Amino acid sequence: MTRTPDHEIVIIGGGLSGIGAAIMLDRAGFGDYLLLEEGDGFGGAWHWNTYPGVGVDIPSFAYQFSFEQLSGWSRIYAPGAELKAYAEHCVDKYDVRRRSRLLASVVSSQYDDSSDLWEVHLADGDVVTGRYVINATGVLTKPKKPEIRGADEFRGTVMHTARWDHDVDLTGKRVAIIGTGASAVQIIPVIASDVEHLTVFQRTPIWCLPKPDSGLAWPLRTALGLVPGSKAAARLISQTYVEVTFPLAAHFHGYVPTALFGEKLGHLHLRRSVRNPETRQKLTPQYSLGCKRPSFSNTYLKAFNRANVLLETDPIETITSTGVRTVSGVTHDVDVLILATGFKTFEKGNMPAYPVQGIDGGDLESFWTENRFQAYRGVSVPGFPNFFTILGPYGYNGSSYFNLIETQSAHVTRLLKAARKRKASRVDVTEEANDRYFAKSLGRRDNQVFFQGNCAGANSYYFDDNGDVPLRAASTLETMWDASHFPLKDYTFS
Structure with missing residues (x-):
């Protein structure tokens, strides 16, 4: 029997990636979504991380949405509280809060092949269905405790x-x-x-x-808010600095x-x-x-x-x-x-932090265990139709995280528009396209610092158990171009 989903789209994660995906979906004409967040507030990392000195590690002018640029940052590198406030500001301004559920912890997600929809199971026993699922849970979300003997013995x-x-x-x-x-x-x-x-x-x-870094005095903040083009210039300078210091260098x-x-x-x-x-x-x-x-x-x-x-x-x-x-x-x-032992990254039970079952019960974690981490442009995995990720393997190139959110969301909305035009209920990347992109990603790594430099003893979470670094070896301009020009024939619409 064909089922009608509760929502066209279910977004999992109320951090900046989930918020950004929701806004861009709405702006593209896909307003029937439900955002699920396990915490009691929005902001993701900026909701959970409140330690002394917490702040952004790239210039604030690059660490914001291109369509929602602020001029009132107190510093070039804004403190965490301001990023948390920015997330809440976006949630309210773009009407995301009304279409969200807090304290909604996802425990599993299963694809119903007969109805082309996803069942998202919550910890409270509720089940939410959606035609599409966007996983926006990020990677640096689950704190990692040190594997040190006696870790539970300390009485302080x-x-x-x-x-x-x-x-x-x-x-x-x-x-x-x-x-x-x-x-x-x-x-x-x-x-x-x-x-x-x-x-x-x-x-x-x-x-x-x-x-x-330095404080931004009110005359400068005022000028950024009043002088035409000043915010765009500040953003371009900041993004160029970020591009040089990581994507190009790495x-x-x-x-x-x-x-x-x-x-x-x-x-x-x-x-x-x-x-x-x-x-x-x-x-x-x-x-x-x-x-x-x-x-x-x-x-x-x-x-x-x-x-x-x-x-x-x-x-x-x-x-x-x-x-x-x-x-x-x-x-x-x-x-x-x-x-200060970081987070779980490329580990079992963390990408994502809940089981995902696709066609014929295929398990996403098992797929990656058997075939190495891979996803077509970091968004889609064959056999898991209508399931898209913001921070999938080989999606993030290390520039501003906001660039990743916008490019991946643009990729997804382009697919949804194509599906709506074709009156399709299922969107799945082809195995050939995924294999081609994975081979392309591996083929570029010889020029990356991870494989040219001396990384022995770095103890880097960039490397997974296979010795791969599932970061996208591309410039930011390339990621932006690809989001709107990847071949739609790389997907099947049915």
């Missing part, structure tokens, strides 16, 4: 950076932080002056470059090894920031810039000049009831343990 306070407890006062406390990734780089210089002692446990040093390293210049800048930043030669050496990466996510900060490295901050590079043996013991037998007693 433990918190992950992505689930910060603001009731915990760090003033005068002995604090340990495990990890020196992006969140730790932001947290450490903020809390260092408040705590009695801070022990930083580092496994792999991070490339830290100078951050071209994906075209074989042609233009700009990462080598970045390494020189990183070494200079280290020499100028850290006084102690031994500490400086410990903070010096031994892998190529770009092998893992770099960071930009003017205060992180300087924090290690403080007498109350200790950089510990001896591997951790175990976590005890009172602190952390290293393999050399030294125990660091602490009151608060902060886990």
Whole structure:
């Protein structure tokens, strides 16, 4: 029996990708959607991450929708609270809130082959059906706890950076932080002056470059809001800076090894920031810039000049009831343990974080386990019709995340318009097109820094279990062009 879906489209995820997809669908004439978000608010990473010092790591003028550009950012690199407010602003301005459900945790999604619709099962037992599903859950969403012996034995306070407890006062406390990734780089210089002692446990040093950041005085913000073309100019400058510092440097390293210049800048930043030669050496990466996510900060490295901050590079043996013991037998007693250990990325149960069953019960996670991570332009996987992803394998090129949201959403809306024109109820990418795109993606990686540079020992989450880096080796202009020019014949409409 043919079933009528509850909604034409179900969007899973209320972060900026889900919000952006909803807005662009509506603007394209697809207003019958329901957005499902497991949290109690919108914003995704900017809803969950509220740790001290949290902020965007690219210029704010590039970190916003092209159709909703603000001029009132307080800094070139806006703090997290402003990004959270921006998400809420977009939700209200574009009427997304009315078509959303919060506290709606998806536990599975199954395709009904007989009716060409998806059944989305929620944790509360409810089932929502949609002709199409857009997975906008992202990747850096599920906090990852360290695989360290005794992790559950500590009797003090433990918190992950992505689930910060603001009731915990760090003033005068002995604090340990495990990890020196992006969140730790932001947290450490903020809390260092408040705590009695801070022990930083580092496994792999991070490339830290100078951050071209400053406050934006009200005259400048006013000018950006009033002078025609000023916001567009600020956005173009910011996007060009982002393009040079990652997409071009990472994906075209074989042609233009700009990462080598970045390494020189990183070494200079280290020499100028850290006084102690031994500490400086410990903070010096031994892998190529770009092998893992770099960071930009003017205060992180300087924090290690403080007498109350200790950089510990001896591997951790175990976590005890009172602190952390290293393999050399030294125990660091602490009151608060902060886990800056990142998120699950290319791991089972995380892409996406719920089971997806396509045609004949095919499981998406099993497909990727057996065939490696792959998706046609990061959007579609054969055998999973009417299911589209915003951050699928080989979709994101490392530029502004907002560019990814807009290009992938443009790809999807183009498909939906074609399906509506053909009066089709099923849209599925062909195996031939998917295989061709996957081969093209792998064929480009010889020029990427991940495979040309020295990435041994980087401990980078860019690499999956197969040694692949499922990032899109393309310039941002290419991704934008492809979103509106990919061959529709690469899909079947029925």
